Amino acid sequence: MADPSSYRPKPGQIPDSPGVYKFRDEHRRVIYVGKAKNLRQRLANYFQDLAGLHPRTRTMVTTAASVEWTVVSTEVEALQLEYSWIKEFDPRFNVKYRDDKSYPYLAVTLNEEFPRVQVMRGAKKKGVRYFGPYGHAWAIRETVDLMLRVFPVRTCSAGVFKNAERTGRPCLLGYIGKCSAPCVGRVTPEEHRDLAEDFCDFMAGRTGTYIRRLEKDMMQAAEEMEYERAARLRDDAEALKRAMEKSAVVLADATDADLIAVAEDELEAAVQIFHVRGGRVRGQRGWVTDKVEAVDTAGLVEHALQQLYGEETGDSVPKEVLVPALPEDPDAVSQWLAGRRGSQVSLRIPQRGDKKDLMGTVQRNAQQALGLHKTKRASDLTTRSRALEEIAEALGLDTAPLRVECFDISHLQGDDVVASMVVFEDGLARKSEYRRFQIKGFEGQDDVRSMHEVIGRRFKRYLQEKERTGEWEDTPAPTGPVPAPGGTGEAGGTGGTSGTGGTSGTAETPGTGEPTGEPGPGTVAPAAQDPVTVREEPREDDGRPKRFAYPPQLVVVDGGQPQVAAAKRALDELGIDDIAVCGLAKRLEEVWVPDDDDPVVLPRSSEGLYLLQRIRDEAHRFAITYQRAKRAKRIRSSPLDDVPGLGETRKQALIKHFGSVKKLRQATIDEICEVPGIGRRTAESVAAAFAAAAPAAPAVNTATGEIIEEDDGGSRT
Numbered sequence: 001m002a003d004p005s006s007y008r009p010k011p012g013q014i015p016d017s018p019g020v021y022k023f024r025d026e027h028r029r030v031i032y033v034g035k036a037k038n039l040r041q042r043l044a045n046y047f048q049d050l051a052g053l054h055p056r057t058r059t060m061v062t063t064a065a066s067v068e069w070t071v072v073s074t075e076v077e078a079l080q081l082e083y084s085w086i087k088e089f090d091p092r093f094n095v096k097y098r099d100d101k102s103y104p105y106l107a108v109t110l111n112e113e114f115p116r117v118q119v120m121r122g123a124k125k126k127g128v129r130y131f132g133p134y135g136h137a138w139a140i141r142e143t144v145d146l147m148l149r150v151f152p153v154r155t156c157s158a159g160v161f162k163n164a165e166r167t168g169r170p171c172l173l174g175y176i177g178k179c180s181a182p183c184v185g186r187v188t189p190e191e192h193r194d195l196a197e198d199f200c201d202f203m204a205g206r207t208g209t210y211i212r213r214l215e216k217d218m219m220q221a222a223e224e225m226e227y228e229r230a231a232r233l234r235d236d237a238e239a240l241k242r243a244m245e246k247s248a249v250v251l252a253d254a255t256d257a258d259l260i261a262v263a264e265d266e267l268e269a270a271v272q273i274f275h276v277r278g279g280r281v282r283g284q285r286g287w288v289t290d291k292v293e294a295v296d297t298a299g300l301v302e303h304a305l306q307q308l309y310g311e312e313t314g315d316s317v318p319k320e321v322l323v324p325a326l327p328e329d330p331d332a333v334s335q336w337l338a339g340r341r342g343s344q345v346s347l348r349i350p351q352r353g354d355k356k357d358l359m360g361t362v363q364r365n366a367q368q369a370l371g372l373h374k375t376k377r378a379s380d381l382t383t384r385s386r387a388l389e390e391i392a393e394a395l396g397l398d399t400a401p402l403r404v405e406c407f408d409i410s411h412l413q414g415d416d417v418v419a420s421m422v423v424f425e426d427g428l429a430r431k432s433e434y435r436r437f438q439i440k441g442f443e444g445q446d447d448v449r450s451m452h453e454v455i456g457r458r459f460k461r462y463l464q465e466k467e468r469t470g471e472w473e474d475t476p477a478p479t480g481p482v483p484a485p486g487g488t489g490e491a492g493g494t495g496g497t498s499g500t501g502g503t504s505g506t507a508e509t510p511g512t513g514e515p516t517g518e519p520g521p522g523t524v525a526p527a528a529q530d531p532v533t534v535r536e537e538p539r540e541d542d543g544r545p546k547r548f549a550y551p552p553q554l555v556v557v558d559g560g561q562p563q564v565a566a567a568k569r570a571l572d573e574l575g576i577d578d579i580a581v582c583g584l585a586k587r588l589e590e591v592w593v594p595d596d597d598d599p600v601v602l603p604r605s606s607e608g609l610y611l612l613q614r615i616r617d618e619a620h621r622f623a624i625t626y627q628r629a630k631r632a633k634r635i636r637s638s639p640l641d642d643v644p645g646l647g648e649t650r651k652q653a654l655i656k657h658f659g660s661v662k663k664l665r666q667a668t669i670d671e672i673c674e675v676p677g678i679g680r681r682t683a684e685s686v687a688a689a690f691a692a693a694a695p696a697a698p699a700v701n702t703a704t705g706e707i708i709e710e711d712d713g714g715s716r717t
Contacts, residue, residue, distance in 0.1 A: 003062075004046065004047050004050070004061040004062065004064070005047065007064070007065060007066050007067060008047045009043070009067065011040065011044070014039050014040040014043055014044075014069065015039055015040065015069075015071055016038050016039065016040040016041070017038070017039060017071045017072075018035075018036065018037050018038070018039070018071070018072055018073070018074060018075050018077070018078050019035070019036060019039045019069050019070055019071040019072055019078060020033065020034070020035045020036075020069065020070050020072065020078050020081045020082050020085065021033070021034055021035075021036065021039060021042070021043060021067060021068065021069040021070075022067070022068050022069070022085065022089075022091075023060065023061070023064035023066070023067050023091075023093075024064060024065060024066045024067070024068070025063055025064055025065055026065040027549055027550055028549070029089075029092075029549075029550070030085070030089035030091050031060065031063060031064060031091050031092050031093050032060050032064070032091050032092075032093040032094060032293070033082055033085045033086050033089065033091050033094055034082065035075075035078040035079060035081070035082040036078070037075055037078075037329065039069050039071070043067065043069070046061050046067075047061070050062070053294075054294035056093070056291065056293055056294050057293065057294045059093075060093040060293065063093075074332070075329050075331075075332035076332045076335045076336050076339070078332075079306070079329075079332055079333065079336050080336065082306075083306045083310050086306070087310065090432070093293050094293060094303075095269075095289050095290075095291065095293055095295055095299070095300065095303045096289060096307075104119050104120065104121050104132065104133065104134050104137040104140055105119070105120050105121070105124075105130045105131065105132040105133050105134070105140075105283075106119065106120075106130070106131040106132050106134065106140045106143070106144065106203065107119070107120035107128050107129065107130050107131075108128065108129040108131075108153070108196055108199060108200055109127070109128050110127055110128065110129050110193075110196065110197075110200075111125075111126065111127025111128060113189055114154050114161070114182045114183075114189060114192050114193075115153065115154070115192070115193060115196035116153070116154050116155060116156070117144055117148075117153045117154070117155050117196075117199065118155060119137050119140050119141065124311075129200050130316075131200075131203045131204075131277075131282060131283075132275070132282060132283040133275070133283040133284070133285050134283055145178075146239040146240070147199065147202065147239070147240065148173070148178040148179070149177070149178065149235065149236050149239045150210065150214070150236045150239065150240055151195050151196075151198055151199040151202070152173075152177065152178055152179050152180040152195065153179070153180070153192070153195050153196050153199050154179055154180070154182060154183075154192065155173065155179065156171055156173070156179070156183075161183050164181075164183035164184060165183050165184070168184055169184065170183055170184050170186075171183075174186070180192055180195060198210070202240070203282075204277065204278065210240060211237055211240055211241065214233050214236050214237040214240070215233075215237055217233050218230050218233035218234050218237065221233060255276060255279055255319075255320060255355075256276065256277050256278065256318045256319050256320065257276045257318050257319070257320040257321065257322055257355075258273055258274070258275055258276070258308070258318050258320075258321050258322070259273065259274045259276065259322045259350075259355075259358060259359055259362045260272070260273050260301060260304055260305070260308075260321065260322065260323050260324070260362070261324055261359060261362035261363040261365070261366040262297055262300050262301060262304070262324055262325075262366060263363065263366035263367040263369070263370040264291070264297065264300065264370070265370070266291070267290065267291055268288060268289065268290055268291060268370065268373070268374065269288070269289050269291055269300050269370070270286060270287070270288045270289075270366050270367075270369040270370035270373060271286065271287045271288075271289075271300065271304045271366060272284070272285075272286045272362050272363075272365045272366035272369060273285050273286070273304075273308065273362075274358065274361075274362050274365075275318075276318075276358075277318075284365070286365070286366070286369045287304070287307070288369065288370070288373045289303075296325075297324060297325040298325045298326060298327050298328055299327070299328070301323045301324065301325055301326070301327055302327035302328065302333060305321070305323075305327070305333060305337070309337060309340050312340060313340055313341070313342070314341065314342060315341075317337055317340045317341035317345060318341075318345070319341075319343075319344070319345060319346065320345070320346045320348075321337065321345060321346070321347045321348075322348065322349070322350045322355060322359060323347065323348075323349060324349065324359070324363070325349065326347070326348075326349060330347055333347060334346075334347045383607055384426065384427035384428070384611070385400075385427075386607045386608075387427060387606075387607035387608045387610065387611035388400035388401060388402070388426075388427055388608070388611070389608075390602070390606055390607055390608030390609075391554070391608040391611065391612065393608075394591065394600050394602055394608060395554070395580055395582055395591075395593060395600070397553070397554070397580055399553070400553075401552070401553035401554035401580070402425060402426055402553060403423065403424070403425050403550065403551075403552040403553055403554075404423070404424045404425075404552055404553070404554045404555075404556060404615060405421055405422070405423050405424075405458075405552040405554075405555050405556070406421070406422050406424070406555075406556040406557070406558065406615045406616055406618070406619040407419060407420065407421050407451065407454055407455065407458075407555070407556070407557050407558065407567070407619060408420050408557075408558040408616070408619035408620050408622075408623040409439075409447045409450045409451060409454070409558070409559075409623065410620070410623035410624045410626070410627040411445060411627060412627065412631060413445070415631070416627055416630045416631045417438075417439040417444075417445070417450060417627075418436060418437060418438055418439065418623060418626050418627045418630060419436065419437040419439065419450060419451075419454040419623060420434070420435075420436050420437075420619050420620075420622040420623035420626060421434065421435040421436070421437070421454070421458060421619070422434050422615065422618045422619045422622055423552070424611075424615050424618075427611060429618060434622055435458075436622065436623070436626045437454050437457065437458075438630075439453060439454070440453070441453045447559065447562075447563065448562045448563060448565075448566045449566070451557055451559065451563045451566045451567055451570075452566040452567070452569060452570045453570075455555070455557075455566070455567045455570035455571065456570040456573065456574065459570065459571060459574050459576055459579075460574065462549065462550075462551055463574060463576075465549040466549075551578075551579055552579060553579070553580065554579070554580045554581075554582065555567060555571075555579055555580070555581045555582075556581075556582055556583065556584060556612060556615055556616065556619075557581070557582075557583045557584075558583070558584065558586075558616050558619055558620060559583050559584075559585060560583055560585035560590070560592050560599075561583070561592050561597075561599075563583050564581060564582065564583035564592045564593065564594055565594060567581050567583070567594075568581050568594035568595075581593070581594055582600075584612050584613070584616045585599070586616075589602075589604075589609065589613065591609075591612065640654070640661075640686065640689065643682070643685045643686055643689050644685065645682065645685075646682060646685070646686070649677075650675075650677050650678060650682075653675055653676065653677060653678070654672070654675055654678065654686070657674075657675045664686075664690075665690045667687075668687075669683045669684055669687050670683075672686055672687065
């Protein structure tokens with residue numbers, strides 16, 4: 001635990017300009033990012049008497065070992081840079097909303113020749129029109145099924161579409177009138193695109209035009225005594241009305257708005273968002289978060305706005321955003337939203353009427369979501385804490401192992417030997433820090449040697465990171481003031497959002513052995529007698545989660561006594577004696593520790609054993625997935641892969657010309673030269689590659705006894 005006064009910068013060093021600041025821990029990880037109109041005033045708040053700080057703020061400043069800042073020109077730039085850094089560094093003390101599910105969207109792929117209507121999740125793609133999000137995928141499918149009567153847009157996959165083109169027969173939807181069947185030429189690409197755009201217009205809220213058109217056509221058909229056509233048009237109009245009824249009108253003035261409500265207590269907060277388009281609720285989503293920083297409702301709203309609109313542009317940002325409390329600087333946030341949208345955005349608190357009533361509904365949803373989340377999580381938090389305490393007690397650790405790394409070896413009869421490293425923090429998987437290894441030190445099957453190699457390589461990297469960051473050396477601080485030249489400050493290297501012409505500063509803990517090299521450009525250094533070092537960090541030391549920079553409290557290996565002994569020996573060879581090691585043997589689920597002939601037997605009902613099993617199984621899953629992918633890649637390999645200068649396009653041209661690798665292998669150099677784009681030198685290289693590759697024995701499917709022939713691309717099928 002650090003004393004904040006040990007790294008507190010002098011008041012004169014901190015500018016009174018707008019900017020963004022970062023707190024780092026002893027491992028140089030960024031643990032908190034914040035912004036301020038006045039950096040000097042804001043940072044001074046963190047270095048007051050610890051007893052006067054909020055408990056969460058007190059935990060953050062005592063975990064930190066240094067603070068640095070970047071000056072920007074406006075509050076809007078500060079907001080942009082803060083969002084970029086939070087997303088980039090994933091600081092542990094910043095509020096980060098956890099989406100309670102992956103929300104499905106109704107998507108129209110306008111970037112294709114024949115646009116397709118489908119359900120999509122995940123990141124949004126360019127050229128695709130999205131509607132939603134919806135609470136359930138089946139709600140989208142019900143809506144689409146009703147609308148296809150009127151807008152028979154393609155919904156099939158690319159494979160089904162190409163198969164219909166090839167056979168000249170549409171799918172079932174084409175026969176029953178719910179697809180215009182562009183695959184067989186019933187409509188032109190232009191006519192089909194018009195249908196897709198009409199579909200989008202209706203979903204965007206312009207509904208009256210289409211219903212009135214259908215009713216007019218229905219009346220005209222009835223007058224002309226075309227009763228079957230009139231009945232069909234009547235049913236189409238009813239289908240559209242039913243689709244509209246699924247999202248009732250909540251705002252009579254056809255408003256496009258997002259309503260955000262927050263429910264919170266001392267520890268957690270839940271956010272609910274209603275997306276209203278054309279006066280109708282088109283989607284709903286919710287997030288929850290731990291209040292890891294001292295933040296009020298206005299701060300929660302600001303974080304929610306950053307997460308909700310940080311990646312959105314254009315119409316995805318509505319004209320109006322209604323919130324329960326305005327952020328600290330509403331004008332800056334409004335300008336930022338307007339920049340994302342490309343036009344003015346109104347950010348306000350609803351005071352009366354339908355919008356206030358709807359906000360009450362959103363608020364009730366937020367409170368229900370928080371209550372449900374707390375009910376689910378209460379037992380989860382308790383269980384995880386008990387599991388970590390049981391592991392610490394069983395292994396004789398001083399504290400609960402908050403970071404656990406587990407290693408597993410995977411191979412297929414000694415081939416494609418790989419290893420995995422999975423990381424669990426606070427009992428939860430930290431997938432961004434998973435790593436995988438190829439065994440390089442030897443060939444063949446030897447799990448013990450493999451484990452020794454992997455543990456050694458992982459912790460050699462850890463020691464290299466410690467040495468690179470200077471944790472083992474004390475370098476004197478630079479002396480003399482260094483002017484800050486004009487140019488790009490630290491922000492310029494972080495997404496380019498802001499910081500042009502700004503300055504960066506770093507205040508580090510004296511005596512911790514942190515690197516104290518010469519100040520970089522854009523840095524103001526203190527005088528020689530000043531014990532605080534201020535400098536710009538090297539670009540690679542940027543606070544991002546490094547691959548192997550952070551040590552675990554516990555290393556778990558998949559295996560018994562031999563694997564544990566190998567892991568402990570690897571650590572001893574590196575001089576590391578402050579990391580506990582254990583192994584979990586599959587046969588009896590025994591926990592082995594180094595230098596002990598008897599295993600530690602945890603009760604079958606133990607939460608600690610269950611957590612170790614989960615960690616071990618996750619390491620096994622990650623390892624075998626990598627091993628299978630590596631094996632599949634090897635099987636698909638071809639002698640053509642080793643021909644210098646032969647890219648994928650010309651490789652496919654060769655296979656297409658000859659029909660298979662087998663026929664290409666039998667071809668002469670002159671025959672290879674006949675392929676467009678293949679010169680004589682390349683043809684000679686191709687022939688030489690096949691000549692150098694020894695003819696392999698035929699592969700056999702061990703399940704069926706079938707001989708597997710080589711097919712196009714060099715793969716065996």
